[in-house]
Amino acid sequence: MQEKNHKQKVNLFGNLLHYVSLLENKDMHNILTTWAIEKTLFDFGKPTYDKVIDMLKKEYHCYLTDCYKHPEYLNAVLKKLSDDSHVAIVVSITNELKEFLYKEPIRRFVEAIIPIVDEG
Numbered sequence: 001m002q003e004k005n006h007k008q009k010v011n012l013f014g015n016l017l018h019y020v021s022l023l024e025n026k027d028m029h030n031i032l033t034t035w036a037i038e039k040t041l042f043d044f045g046k047p048t049y050d051k052v053i054d055m056l057k058k059e060y061h062c063y064l065t066d067c068y069k070h071p072e073y074l075n076a077v078l079k080k081l082s083d084d085s086h087v088a089i090v091v092s093i094t095n096e097l098k099e100f101l102y103k104e105p106i107r108r109f110v111e112a113i114i115p116i117v118d119e120g
Helices: 002-043 046-060 071-079 086-100 104-113
Strands: none
Touching: 002 046, 002 086, 002 104, 046 071, 071 086, 071 104, 086 104
């Protein structure tokens, strides 16, 4: 009887670890991209950080944590910065994430924020 309880506990613990690891992997990408964005914006200065946060809230009713699922919001807001720092910010975010670009979700995020250069 005791052996059966032990096996059930081990099995439940194994399943719990599996679900926790799935959750961590899913959320890890969001946490990682949010950190990279936040770090980069602070590196460019608190006024830049505050302006981007304010624009995200006013225009898209979202926060930095939402930019992982909606990189187009971040892209649009960065393009509106008056000092044309959009490209430099995207390069910096990409550099922060470069060691994780082998992960498909991170690579997709970076590709979504890379500016399209007009050739006309």
